[in-house]
Amino acid sequence: NAGVTQTPKFQVLKTGQSMTLQCAQDMNHNSMYWYRQDPGMGLRLIYYSASEGTTDKGEVPNGYNVSRLNKREFSLRLESAAPSQTSVYFCASRETGGQPQHFGDGTRLSIL
Amino acid sequence: QKEVEQNSGPLSVPEGAIASLNCTYSDRGSQSFFWYRQYSGKSPELIMSIYSNGDKEDGRFTAQLNKASQYVSLLIRDSQPSDSATYLCAVNRVNRDDKIIFGKGTRLHILP
Numbered sequence: 118n119a120g121v122t123q124t125p126k127f128q129v130l131k132t133g134q135s136m137t138l139q140c141a142q143d144m145n146h147n148s149m150y151w152y153r154q155d156p157g158m159g160l161r162l163i164y165y166s167a168s169e170g171t172t173d174k175g176e177v178p179n180g181y182n183v184s185r186l187n188k189r190e191f192s193l194r195l196e197s198a199a200p201s202q203t204s205v206y207f208c209a210s211r212e213t214g215g216q217p218q219h220f221g222d223g224t225r226l227s228i229l
Numbered sequence: 230q231k232e233v234e235q236n237s238g239p240l241s242v243p244e245g246a247i248a249s250l251n252c253t254y255s256d257r258g259s260q261s262f263f264w265y266r267q268y269s270g271k272s273p274e275l276i277m278s279i280y281s282n283g284d285k286e287d288g289r290f291t292a293q294l295n296k297a298s299q300y301v302s303l304l305i306r307d308s309q310p311s312d313s314a315t316y317l318c319a320v321n322r323v324n325r326d327d328k329i330i331f332g333k334g335t336r337l338h339i340l341p
Contacts, residue, residue, distance in 0.1 A: 148327065150329065157237065157333065158333055159235075159317060159331045159332055159333035159334045160273070160317065160331040161331070162328060162329070162330065162331075165327070165328065165329075167327050173326065173328075175328065176330070207272060207273070213327065215260060215261035215280065216278075217261075217275045217278050218263075218319075218329060219275075220273050220274075221272060222271075222272050223272050
């Protein structure tokens, strides 16, 4: 039972490069989320998708785009990476209706 | 005012004592509340969910919710060294936009 799977686990980019972080869940959850975590900052919501076909901005959406490819997959794209986007990125999913989230193991991203 | 506020700590508690962690939130429309534990370098894991005023107990953990005062707390009885971690409070505005917003987390250190 994989739960929430994030790829890659680690990545180093140069400023200006682009990349896509992948997230897939096998729990048939409706809602999916992308967070970033910086030291001392807790988890900050980047984007979320309450259901297949919908996406909404969170607290810190600038510099990111998302795609809810299907019910299982929710990707996060950095079009032109900046050093300020160095962070640990977590994907989460859950059923709707106020249920708790299940988290992936995270992607550690460094931008030089 | 931040949506979800926690004292960042560190909070130091002797082994065997009660650890008390507090969280306040600003949106009165919030309806679901979660406590997550996060070990260094790991993803958050759910400890407790609480949805109505009062206390909810699960083993050594008790969550307390007071919607009138807009705070939620977590008590850990008989604290163990393995409880040393960062504790994240999360608040869900179910009937508005379904966002889940996290506080910055409280670092807890259990002294052997």
